[in-house]
Structures are given as structure tokens and as C-alpha cells.
Amino acid sequence: MTDKERFVPDEGMAPASTAVPAAGALEELHKPPRSQWLDVWDQFKSHRGALMGGALFLFIILAVYLGPFFWELEATQIDIRARNQGPSWAHPFGTDQLGRDMLARMMAGGATSVSVGLTAMLLALFLGSFIGVMAGFFKKLDGPLMRLTDLFLALPLLPLLLVMMLLFREPLNATFGPEQGIFILIVISIGVTSWMPTARIVRGDVLALKEREFVMAARSIGTTNSGLITRHILPNVLSPIMVSATLGIATAIITESSLSFLGLGFPPDFPTWGRLLFDATDYLQQHPERVFWPGMAISLTVLSVNYLGDGLRDALDPRIRGR
Amino acid sequence: MLTFTIRRLILAVPTLLFISLVIFLLLELAPGDPMAQVPLTVPAEVKEKMRLALGLGEPMHIRFWKWLVQFFWIEPQVLIDNIFGTSLAEGQLRVISWQTRSPVMDIVVQRIPQTLWVVGTAYVVAILIALPIGIYSAYRQYSWFDQMGTFVSMVGFSVPPFFSGVLVIVIFSVQLGWFPSIYDTTHVVDSWDSFVYQLKQMIMPVMVLALQITAQLSRFMRASMLDNLNQDYVRTARAKGLSEYVVVMVHVLRNSMIPVVTVIALGIPSIFGGAIITEQVFKVNGIGQLLIGAIQANDLPMVQTLTFIFAVLIVLFNLIADVLYGILDPRIRYD
Numbered sequence: 001m002t003d004k005e006r007f008v009p010d011e012g013m014a015p016a017s018t019a020v021p022a023a024g025a026l027e028e029l030h031k032p033p034r035s036q037w038l039d040v041w042d043q044f045k046s047h048r049g050a051l052m053g054g055a056l057f058l059f060i061i062l063a064v065y066l067g068p069f070f071w072e073l074e075a076t077q078i079d080i081r082a083r084n085q086g087p088s089w090a091h092p093f094g095t096d097q098l099g100r101d102m103l104a105r106m107m108a109g110g111a112t113s114v115s116v117g118l119t120a121m122l123l124a125l126f127l128g129s130f131i132g133v134m135a136g137f138f139k140k141l142d143g144p145l146m147r148l149t150d151l152f153l154a155l156p157l158l159p160l161l162l163v164m165m166l167l168f169r170e171p172l173n174a175t176f177g178p179e180q181g182i183f184i185l186i187v188i189s190i191g192v193t194s195w196m197p198t199a200r201i202v203r204g205d206v207l208a209l210k211e212r213e214f215v216m217a218a219r220s221i222g223t224t225n226s227g228l229i230t231r232h233i234l235p236n237v238l239s240p241i242m243v244s245a246t247l248g249i250a251t252a253i254i255t256e257s258s259l260s261f262l263g264l265g266f267p268p269d270f271p272t273w274g275r276l277l278f279d280a281t282d283y284l285q286q287h288p289e290r291v292f293w294p295g296m297a298i299s300l301t302v303l304s305v306n307y308l309g310d311g312l313r314d315a316l317d318p319r320i321r322g323r
Numbered sequence: 324m325l326t327f328t329i330r331r332l333i334l335a336v337p338t339l340l341f342i343s344l345v346i347f348l349l350l351e352l353a354p355g356d357p358m359a360q361v362p363l364t365v366p367a368e369v370k371e372k373m374r375l376a377l378g379l380g381e382p383m384h385i386r387f388w389k390w391l392v393q394f395f396w397i398e399p400q401v402l403i404d405n406i407f408g409t410s411l412a413e414g415q416l417r418v419i420s421w422q423t424r425s426p427v428m429d430i431v432v433q434r435i436p437q438t439l440w441v442v443g444t445a446y447v448v449a450i451l452i453a454l455p456i457g458i459y460s461a462y463r464q465y466s467w468f469d470q471m472g473t474f475v476s477m478v479g480f481s482v483p484p485f486f487s488g489v490l491v492i493v494i495f496s497v498q499l500g501w502f503p504s505i506y507d508t509t510h511v512v513d514s515w516d517s518f519v520y521q522l523k524q525m526i527m528p529v530m531v532l533a534l535q536i537t538a539q540l541s542r543f544m545r546a547s548m549l550d551n552l553n554q555d556y557v558r559t560a561r562a563k564g565l566s567e568y569v570v571v572m573v574h575v576l577r578n579s580m581i582p583v584v585t586v587i588a589l590g591i592p593s594i595f596g597g598a599i600i601t602e603q604v605f606k607v608n609g610i611g612q613l614l615i616g617a618i619q620a621n622d623l624p625m626v627q628t629l630t631f632i633f634a635v636l637i638v639l640f641n642l643i644a645d646v647l648y649g650i651l652d653p654r655i656r657y658d
Contacts, residue, residue: 151338154641156592156633158599160349162618163626167352254483258600261485262615274485281489288493295486303481310477 043315050311056304060297064110073101076269093293097283106293109271114301116186116256116272121248123191128198129241133229135199136206146203149196157193161255164189165264182266186259190252198244205237239316246309250302257298273298324649331642340391342634343627347387350623377421393418394628398428422622430613431629435595437508438602438609441525442594445532450587453537457544457583461552462571472541479538488531488604495527502527506607528605532598536590543586547579581651585644592636 044050078098085095093102135145165185172181209215210233218232257274259265266272268279273294280290365373381389397415404410417426460469496504502523512521551557552575560570599611606612610629617625 151341154338154342154634154638155345156630156637159614159626159630159633160346162615163346163349163630166618166621167349250481257483258485261483261600262603264618277485277489284489284493285497288497291486291489291493295482295490299478299482299486302483303477306477306481 040315044311047311047314049307050315053304053307053311056300057308060110060301060304061114064107064114067107068104068111071104071107073104076100087289094287094289096279096290102290102293105271105276106273106297109273109276109294110297110301112183112266112270112272113253113256113274113298116183116190117249117253117301119187120190120194120252120256121245123187124195124248124252125198125241125245127191128195128244129202129234129237131195132199132202133206133233133237136203137210137225137229137233142203145199149199152193152196155193158255158258161189161193161259162262162264165259178267179270182270186256186265190255194248194251194255198241198248201240201244202237205240206233209233209236239312242316243309243313246305246312250305250309253298253302253305324646327649328642328646331645335638335642339631339635339638342638343391343394343631344387346627346630346634347390350627351383390418390624390627394631401426401428418624418628420617420622420625422617422620422625427625427628430625431610431632434608434610434613437506437607438595438598438611441506441528441602441605441607441609442532442598444525445529445598446536446590446594448529449533449536449540452533453540454544454583456537457541458548458571458576458579460541461545461548461579464549469545472545476538476542479534482534484531484535484598484600485604487534488528488601491527491531492604504605506605508608528598528601528607531604532601539590540583540586544579544583547582548575551575551579581648584651585648588640588644588647592633592640595633595636 078100087094093106095101096105131145131149135142135149168185169182172185175181176184215228215232218228223231253273256265256272257277260272260274261278263278266275268275276294277291277298280287280294283290379386393416397417400415401417418428419425420427420430423430456472460466460472463469492504495501504527506524506528510517510521510524512518557570557575560574561567565574595610598609599615601607602609602611603615614626614629616622617629
């Protein structure tokens, strides 16, 4: 599908026995060519943990986004008479100290946490790939951009994130409203502080790709730089980008929850998983299960995403694939 | 090697200056007012004077320069004074916290032992657990032990400390009542009983932190062992008739330790500053807690100094890791 498939030098150096096709191999030759993504899917399927992780992550996404349509109780609806209830059919996860349904709150919180994770990951991915490609492709930019990356890596990130939360919360809240403002702030600050690993990996791959024959061939027929990057370089660095995307979701969700847990994230009446956990620690002795649900949700989401990334890494690596 | 180290050290200076400038500018944009805690009955002109007394009246670049001088020139002098009993820094203005009106470094020095005890112990425990796990799961790749190890380290990656911390509090403090849920930093160890108490209160935070560090380190150890186990020199060693123990524990392990040692060195800055969340969960009043408190109280000099100290540690240990790599691995030559 991409140039990588056609230009991988190893493929030309297959053992001689397969180069002389036997009768069975001849039949194989008539089979329609398999696309790269079919191969990837075949390898991915054989990784049981990744498959389960992917299914779980899909389920969590569906549950938090579509769940509220099937569960009519509102996350913010207060029913003070039904406060501090245990699990029942009316409230499967129980209710909190104001009688709000925990299941609805978990779904609303999950929607926020997962949205933050996905958006921050996209931002970090965009920044990381952009800087990585620029540094790898243009020699002049390599030095300055990599120094910048090193600089960002040397910053103490969690303290800085906390400081950014403290500083920019008020002005952004005033401009975009309390919910929108803090969402933008958290997404931007997580995105801006987590693009560095992606940039490094992408740069390394671009540096190697740039010297390959197909890039030279494309250049020789007059492909412009932008054409080269979008048509030939980017598709070939897609696999490291996808792997760091999955890991990026995991770190973004954990970072957002940590900020909420430290009381510097979303406002109290606006549930996220980290915030729910933080609120629940006050009732640790009486209702430990309230800590359990959001914590379990965060952990399961991150675990599923990590397994997904693990499987993707194996599936996208042509050296492992087919073994 | 020496020239490389010196070059890196020289390069570290502009890096650190730039980082301190970034932190300073970030804090400069702070809308928070240090006078917010002062009662409303205090007249405006008095407030203005108080603001001037904090040094807020000067232009930005002068304040940055002052902070630099205080941090890099006066604080080392104070350190020398304390060690040798001289009086170089007498009467000079140090970096003053707005919260306590005492020098920031004094508070940092008070807080460091708690952090070092808890986080440092966790780091050592984690290394002691992670290395054998990594070695064995690489040696028996895809065995049930390896699968278990993979799963446990995935869990270690995925469970955030604010959940695992709260979970162990629920289980071991609330339900079983074995350990205290709050770390008592005023506790003095002077007898066997107090030592046992100290151990008890350390177990939970150390457990939570060690789980995370073990997860990363054991993965790394495993990958590094796997890289080496298939190399030719291992076959040669086996062919010579060396015992399996010698092959794995001497030949392979020594070579696999090279990247692992650098990873361990890279993790050391987090001992000093990284455990912010765990300290918050167990109420350990260490450096991380100090930073959170300073952020919430708008204590800018404290935040600036602490963040900068973390940055210095990160840059320093990055350098140490690079140099260690060069020393341990003769194939790496920087010059």
C-alpha cells in the first residue's frame, strides 16, 4: 500500500528456495495481493492481550459517550433523600453524599476524562510529528529543534503543569466559561508538555527514511518538499506515531486525573474520574466503594490502552509480523 | 570522555539559565496577588508599601537578575557558612518565602529528609525487586512467570498512585488496621518500638511508589537481557563449558546492566521531587507537599526555587547518565 512495502530491501533478499516457486507457491502467487493493513490486522489478532484491550477500550468509549442516552438520571441531579445509598437497581453504583447517582456521574466524568485524553493526545501527536518531521527532514532545523526538545525534556513537568493551572485558570475561565476554559487549559497544557518522545522517535525514523532510494527517486522526478513529506515520509512514520498515540492517551488521562486529584483540575461540580476519586477520599471510611469505581475506571482505561499499544507495536513492526 | 563531560557541563549552563527564565516568566504572568490574604481593612497605600517590601515594585528584568544573584551567589555562600562556620553571607538578602517570611532554602533543607527517606527507600526497594524479576522473565521468556511479570508491570504502569495509595489505605488502614494511614514526620526513632512504628508507617507509601518504579525497571531489565541473550558471545561462553549460572549472571547480566544503570540514574531526580501525589495521599510533608502548598498559597519565590531545583537535578542526572553510559560501555565514544 505504501512505498515501504515495495522498497524494503530485505524482501528482495529472500532465501533462494522461495525464489524458485514450487507448485504450491505458484498458486499462492495467483492470490490477490494482501494489503499492508490486512497483514497488520492478522498480527494484531494473534495478540490476545491487545485484542482484549482494544475491545475494553471501545466498550469504555461507547459506555461514557452513549451511556447517558440510555440512563435517564442526570449526573448533577440532587436527590438529598436518597443520599449515601449502597448499590441497588435504581442506583447500580449507589449515590453520593448529595444523592447524585454515581453511575450517571461516572459516565459524565468518563466522557470528560476520555475527551481530555483523546484531544490532548491529538495535540501532542500533531506537535510531536510536526517537530519530528521538520527536524528530521530539514538539516538546518535539526539542531535548534532538537535542543528545544531537550529543553522541554529537562523541565519538571508535573510542577510546571500545576503552575500553569494556577496561572491561566482565571483568565481562560473568564473568556470561555468555567467548563470550556478549564478544558482548553488542561488539553493545551498536557499537549504542550508531552510531545517530546513522539518528536524524537519520528525524527529518528525520518532521518533514516530520507536516505532511502524511493525518496531519492521521488525527488528526482521533481516532487516538492511538501509533496515528499505528505506523500512519502508521513505514511512511513505512521506506525511509531500510532504507537505513541495510544501511549499518549494513557498518560493524558493519568495526568488529567492527577491534576483533578490535587484539586487543580476541573471545578468541583463538574465530574471527572480524578475529581470523583478526590471527592470520595473524604468518605473513605464510610463508603470505600466510591473510591473504587473511578479508580478502577481510570486504571482499566489506561491498562486497556497500554495493551492496545503493545499489540499495535508488534503488529506494525514488519520484522515481527508474520512470525 | 573528559572533554565531553566538560562540554556538556558548559552547555548545561545556558540550558539552566533558559529554564529559569521560562519559569520566571511563567510566574510573572500569574494573576494571583500575594496580598490577597491581607485583610480588607488594610488601606491601599499600606498594601502598596507591603508589595514594594516584597520586591514587587522593580521592573521584571531586575527582579530576575536579583533572583539569579540570590540563588547562585548568596545561597552557596550560606551553604559554605553552614559547613565551615564562616560568615560570608551575613546581612545579605536571601530568597525569602512569602508564606513564612523565612529563607526558602532553609525550609527546603528541613523538608528534604522526609522525602529522601520515603522515596529513596522506595527506589532502593524497587531496584532490588525489579532486577531479579527482569532477569528471570527474560531467561524464561514467555513462561508463566514472564506472563505474570508482564501483567503486573502493566498494572503498575496503569494504576495511578492516587488510586493505589487510597486503595492500600482502605485495605490496610481502614479494614485491617495494620498500618497508620498518615505518615507522622515528627516521629523520632529512639527505641525498638519507635523503629517498628517508623517501619509500619513507611510500608504503605514505599509499597505504592515501589510498584510503579518496579514496573518500569523490570520491563527495561527484561528487554535489555533479551537483547543480550541471543548474542554470539553467549553461545561462545556456553560452548566453553561455563555453567549456566556464570553465563547468565556474569556474562549476560554485566552487559545488560549498562542501559539499566543509566535508566536508574535518570530516575534519581524523581526521588527528590517526583512523588508529589504519593506525598499528598499519605500526608508526608516532604518537598512535593511543599510545592503544592506554595502553589496554592501563591508563594512565587518558593515555587520558582523549587521548580528550578528540580530542573537542575534533571539536567545534572541526564549528564551523569550519559557519562556513565560512556564509562560502562567501551563501544560508546563521545569524542
